[in-house]
Amino acid sequence: MAKLTSRITNRRSVSTSHAVAAALASIHSSIAFAPTRPHPSLRPHTQLSIATTAPSTPTVGNRIQINQDYPGLKLIHANPDVYIIENFLDDTSCQDLIDRAKEKGTSRSPVAYAGWTEDIKELLGLAASGPVTWLAILGAWYESQGEENASVISLVLHSFRNYAGLFVVAAVLIAAFTKFRSDELQKLRTSSSTTLDDLSQIGPLNFVSRSEDLFAPSSSDSTTMRAASYFEAPTVIQYEKDQSLAPHYDANRSANVEDVNRGGQTLATLIVYLNDVTIGGTTRFGKLPPAVHDKRQAKGSSNLNIIPRKGDALLFFPADQNGVFDERTEHEGCPAVEEKWIARIWRHEERVNPPFGLSDEVMQRYL
Numbered sequence: 001m002a003k004l005t006s007r008i009t010n011r012r013s014v015s016t017s018h019a020v021a022a023a024l025a026s027i028h029s030s031i032a033f034a035p036t037r038p039h040p041s042l043r044p045h046t047q048l049s050i051a052t053t054a055p056s057t058p059t060v061g062n063r064i065q066i067n068q069d070y071p072g073l074k075l076i077h078a079n080p081d082v083y084i085i086e087n088f089l090d091d092t093s094c095q096d097l098i099d100r101a102k103e104k105g106t107s108r109s110p111v112a113y114a115g116w117t118e119d120i121k122e123l124l125g126l127a128a129s130g131p132v133t134w135l136a137i138l139g140a141w142y143e144s145q146g147e148e149n150a151s152v153i154s155l156v157l158h159s160f161r162n163y164a165g166l167f168v169v170a171a172v173l174i175a176a177f178t179k180f181r182s183d184e185l186q187k188l189r190t191s192s193s194t195t196l197d198d199l200s201q202i203g204p205l206n207f208v209s210r211s212e213d214l215f216a217p218s219s220s221d222s223t224t225m226r227a228a229s230y231f232e233a234p235t236v237i238q239y240e241k242d243q244s245l246a247p248h249y250d251a252n253r254s255a256n257v258e259d260v261n262r263g264g265q266t267l268a269t270l271i272v273y274l275n276d277v278t279i280g281g282t283t284r285f286g287k288l289p290p291a292v293h294d295k296r297q298a299k300g301s302s303n304l305n306i307i308p309r310k311g312d313a314l315l316f317f318p319a320d321q322n323g324v325f326d327e328r329t330e331h332e333g334c335p336a337v338e339e340k341w342i343a344r345i346w347r348h349e350e351r352v353n354p355p356f357g358l359s360d361e362v363m364q365r366y367l
Ligand SMILES: O=C(O)CCC(=O)C(=O)O
Pocket: 046, 048, 237, 245, 250, 271, 281, 282, 283, 284, 331, 332, 333, 334, 342, 344
């Protein structure tokens, strides 16, 4: 034991461990881990991608342009902009969307763990720069105690070997934690839903064509693709009593990696309420103040909290025109007391190819 103590205070041992630490640090920095941020809080995001985390926000810029002359468009919160569009869909279209969803059959709404790639990188980075490195060095130093002629070289070699083993263990534990987290997220969304991409039907057709008019690029926009190219196919969502969607973000801070097949970042969310709801089932924005003068604002709520009214649409922008995540748009579907039906279109940053988006043939034929 005396030998151990003398070695640990020995100058050469200290500088050796510094050298090993520096060597190991250079290994994991060359793997280019993301810089570490405060540990994320668990939040849902739905694919509906439910976002688990609010990012450290770079400045949010302007939202995408919309047709400001769209009939019935009413701004109920400015910066971030939230609009209501009265009578966006007629009763027949609302009922058709419900009937088509029932006909196709709905299933438990999926929840994707948005930001999982960033979270894994971050956790691996934290583990690698902290416990993995120090345990590797400590283990190597401990092993060297048993050796007759322990040298700096053997200490370094032991440290590298330990580092590799511990890194694999950390990666396995982080993967298991990520899977657990992903399973937990599923509980935060209890509705059922389906997508409708058959535009020969009146409900989906009217929803998509009106959304095209709303999102149509202005004349100053150089975009040549038609507006519906950027849409995910409409999703119809049913909430039965007590079903809800916990606070979440529709944007994904890792959209450029995780949502490449879905057109990248979600730049706008358009929700149409398909039936009247007199109690419960409101759409609440927990970071925004109430729209006190609007009749759709839930009375007594200290946040922007919209009462579903058949045919009305709600429009907001989860990210700016460059895809920068806007954490102020966090929102939730409050627990339903009465049955609630909505239809949703997400407008993405890029073309959304089938099967998530609409095919060129369908758009040319029906729109
Ligand atoms: O049900 C609601 O009111 C909100 C739905 C929603 O946020 C979504 O589908 O992303």
